[in-house]
Amino acid sequence: MIKRILILILVLVQTAMFAQSKLMQKADIYFANYSYAGAIPLYEKHLKKNSAEVDAIKKLADSYFLTGNFSRAEFWYEKLMIYRDQVENIEDYMFRYSQSLKAFRQYKKADEWMEELGKINPEDRRYQLYKGNPQYLEIIEMNSDRFIAVNSPFNSRYNDFSPTFFNNDILFSSSMAEKSARKVRSGWSNQPFLNLYVYSNGKLSTLKGDVNGSGHESSAALSPDGTTLYFTRSTNSINTGKGILKIYMAKLQGSQWKNITEVSFNSEDFSTAHPTIDKTGKRLFFASNREGGFGESDLYEVEILGDGIFGEPKNLGPAINTEGRESFPFISSTNRLYFSSNGHPGLGMMDVFTCDFEKPNFQVYNIGEPVNSTKDDITFIVNEADKNGYFASNRDFGKGAYDIYQFNRKEQLRTDCESVVIGSIVGADQKNLIKNATVTLKDLNGNVLGSSKSDGSGSFSIPTSCFVGQQEVIVERDGYEKSVTTIKVSIKTPEVETQITLNEVAPLLYKDLITTMNLAPVTFGDKNTKLNEDSLSVIDAVVKVLQDNPSVSINIRSHTDLRRNYTFNLSLSRKRANVIKNYIVRKGISSDRLLTEGMGEIELKVNCGFKVRCSEEIHKQNRRIEFVVVSK
CATH class of the missing domain: 2.60.40.10 (Immunoglobulins)
Incomplete structure (x- = not known):
């Protein structure tokens, strides 16, 4: 009977383990296909019974982060930090944790985790930018309140973003439901797929033609002559089956956008997205996570050589691109670059930045509040002549998940101090x-x-x-x-x-620095040449004198006590003097400035005589080092 019960328990345990394994596998499939909305409840359920499984914690935190639920992302990233020694590329998770904290204005704690990131990888570009901008919050405050921003009248309760100047109208991307009530929803956000819409004279309509399809369409740019529309479309990679983004072109035929073709610099191996065109119509800027970049996604430019003919994409470089994410570029009529980034120091998540990117030694500036907030602030566009424009944000108190805001600029940004x-x-x-x-x-x-x-x-x-x-x-x-x-x-x-x-340098010639500077004695163990650890700081103080006074040379005089014979003591003192000299040379002092002299037992500080037994304390006084200044 007992045997049957044990077998039954074993079967039940194995069944439960199998069910948990299947649950995790299903969650991982959702996660790998960017279906974060579907992955979240599965990871949550799995972690109720496997609370310390690092891979599930990591992916659940990322799922919340990437769907904009920063409160839950913060919770799970904090839990992940307990197991940070087990996480590969922990710097990325520390950075996202810091960003999640900023979403709730916990800047002190966010900065503390950036310091932790720097301890692990001081070469991380995100850390270096943070460390190089200790006043980043003050600088952001300096450029704040230069805009007046309000919610645009054409927002819906869904995702609305990527506004584009479209002749005299506004073209933008939205997941708002249409009359056909598109049932298909994005696994990323659990909202309907994005289409392009036109807002004109208070009226809203879908973009005419063949641009809007069954997937996402977003982030469009109109050529200066108004005949070519570049836009972003989601598709599945032929190589991997996973979702990627590509840039397409459409041609204006009457009032319809037709003849949809891919640009030549797309690939099945990475995403290419969010185009913008300069005022000459000869250069296109975009974002991509292609190989050879600096971070999660970088900004690039490519020359437009002719109708559908392009040059080789060129990375905009490390002054703009970080190990984080740079995206949604916009080139104004004055040739200023505006873009969103979570790698440059900001208020939290994606902030809008600007720079005169073609000037030598240009600087990148955060444009401040109210355009930027603790949440994502993206797809900024501006009419420099009229000083107005639009941007999108998922900040609190909007109509939908992402809303488009329109603004007027009161003052120019301050770019010097x-x-x-x-x-x-x-x-x-x-x-x-x-x-x-x-x-x-x-x-x-x-x-x-x-x-x-x-x-x-x-x-x-x-x-x-x-x-x-x-x-x-x-x-x-x-x-x-x-x-x-x-x-x-x-x-x-x-x-x-x-x-x-x-302070004047005291007359030091022919004086011992140990005595002059009131330093502790340099000590060795009895009858050996190994410096005691406590003595290194004393020698470093002597090194500092030599560094600050390039004309000073010293004689390192080494003394022993009276024990053992004369020859042994003389040899030992010479060896000790050379040990100290070599240490000082390794600190960058030229050996030409260092003399050595092994004195052995011939200059005892306290002479007990041959018939008196010296105490250990007296032996220590005799066993000493002098640093005598010989030139200045």
Whole structure:
């Protein structure tokens, strides 16, 4: 009987395990095909019985993130961080966790996770952009309130985005239901598939012709002559069977858009989407996740050589593209590039950025609130002459999931921030004004921002950028110790004043730095040449003196105690002196500035004599190192 019960329990357990396995397999199929809305309830159900399964947690967090449910994404990314040592490419998940936190204005915690990302991969471009912009929230605030934005009258309760100037009308993409009540829904968002619509004189209509099909149609761009429409369409890859995006062309025939063809730079291996055209009609810009890019999706440009003939796509480079996602480009009539990104520092998720991308050393700027928010802000377009335009966002309190907003621009964006560091240099007595001191301003990465000399009254002034944030003021003058002072330059305090005190270098010639600087003794173990760990910081202090005073040389004098014989002690002291010399050379000091002298037992600090037994403390005093300054 017991045997039958055990067999029954085993069968039930195996059945439950099989059911869970089938559930996970089904969820993974939905996830692999971007059907996140279908995957979410399956992962949730699976995790109720398998709460620590990392792969399911990871995919559920991503599913919520990609469908815009950032509250649930934050919850599951936080849980994933418990198991972060088990996750491959954890930097990507840390970044999405940081983005999810920003969606609820938890900027301090979001920045803490960017710091964690940097510890794992300091070369990550997203981390470097964050670290290089410590004032990013202040800079965003500086450019905020330059627009007045309101919800557009043609929004529906579905997804509405990708507005495009369409002669005197607005062309946009929407998943709004039509009279035919399209039942087919996207597995990604669980909304009807997207079509292109025209808003003209207060009336709404579908785009005429053959552009709208059975899949998604979105993100269109009209050629300057009004005869060619480029647009994005979803399709399934012939190679993988998975959904991808492609750019298509349509030609105007009467009032109908016909003759639909693919552009030549599409591929079955990656997505190509979201076209925009410059005012000359000779260059097309787009987004793609093709191989060779910098991140999840990059911005590219391609030359239009003729009707349906294109050059080779060219990546817009790392100043624009990050390891995150750059998408939805727009080129204005003044040749400014606007685009959305989650890789550049922003308020959260996708923000709108702008740059004069063809100028040398251009900078990328966040255009601030109210265009940007803690949620996705995308598909920005602007009429530079009329100072108005449109963008889309899934921010709170809209009519639908994504809404289109129209705006008027009140002021131009501020793209510079001039500042000045002014100060005076005095001696230790606070009275002696020090002239001809060299003052160098650097950022925390060591890049020189400017330099100057102090004048006859000890004063200096160096112009700088208040975008840099923390900066170092380095002052050097012969006969004085080098000074390094950290200051903070900000948008709110563009002028920074500082007074720097220089201390005279004490006369050091023929003196021991250990005694002069009141340093702890350098120690070795008894009868060996291995430096004790505590002594390294003492030697580093000597190295600092040598770095700050390039004309100084030293003699490293090594002494032993009285134990063992004369020959052994002399050899041991020479070896110890050379160990220290080699350590200092490895720190970047030229060996030409370092003499060594093994003194053995001939200069005892405390001589007990031959008939007195020395204490261990006296042996330690005798077993010493001296760093004697021999030239200056």
